[in-house]
Amino acid sequence: xxxxxxxxxxxxxxVIDADDYWAKRGTVSWRDLQPAVEDPAGPLWLNxxxxxxxxxxxxxxxxxxxxxxSLYLVRPDELMLVVASEGGDFGPPxxxxxxxxxxxGHSYCLVVTDPWMERQCLAKSDGETKLDDALLCVSLGEAxxxxxxxxxxxxxxxxxxxx
Numbered sequence: 595x596x597x598x599x600x601x602x603x604x605x606x607x608x609v610i611d612a613d614d615y616w617a618k619r620g621t622v623s624w625r626d627l628q629p630a631v632e633d634p635a636g637p638l639w640l641n642x643x644x645x646x647x648x649x650x651x652x653x654x655x656x657x658x659x660x661x662x663x664s665l666y667l668v669r670p671d672e673l674m675l676v677v678a679s680e681g682g683d684f685g686p687p688x689x690x691x692x693x694x695x696x697x698x699g700h701s702y703c704l705v706v707t708d709p710w711m712e713r714q715c716l717a718k719s720d721g722e723t724k725l726d727d728a729l730l731c732v733s734l735g736e737a738x739x740x741x742x743x744x745x746x747x748x749x750x751x752x753x754x755x756x757x
Contacts, residue, residue: 621755622755624756631668631729638668640657641700651743652741652742653734655741664742665747669728671697673725674695674723675691677689691711692706693706711749725749727751727752729748730746731746731747
């Protein structure tokens with residue numbers, strides 16, 4: 595990485611050196627990952643703003659710009675991965691994966707953007723899959739039509755982490 599380059603609410607952003615190549619150096623075990631889990635001790639950023647299919651899944655752009663961070667690694671309660679068709683008002687419906695969960699007493703339903711988990715879920719029929727023990731990397735993405743959306747950027751299980 596060349597340097598930090600925070601933008602708006604995404605304070606973790608960095609400029610990556612395009613002349614350098616990333617190499618996988620290893621993996622982190624499920625056990626070793628546990629100390630990195632965070633407790634936001636309240637809502638994920640600001641609640642009370644929901645899209646048509648989500649719940650507490652977005653923040654008005656003018657309120658997001660004052661937020662100090664855009665990433666959390668959390669252990670949600672009652673995590674369900676939900677596959678369903680969405681949309682259809684302005685084009686064909688699209689199957690989408692959402693993470694429905696509770697955290698610190700707040701309910702959420704966020705789009706899953708984890709490519710591996712999305713492929714696994716979309717290969718199955720529409721419905722719900724309960725995950726008893728999983729971690730979510732939750733991100734507050736770039737603004738889209740005036741709202742940065744809260745996203746389940748990674749769904750990590752003990753099995754996926756390699757035990």
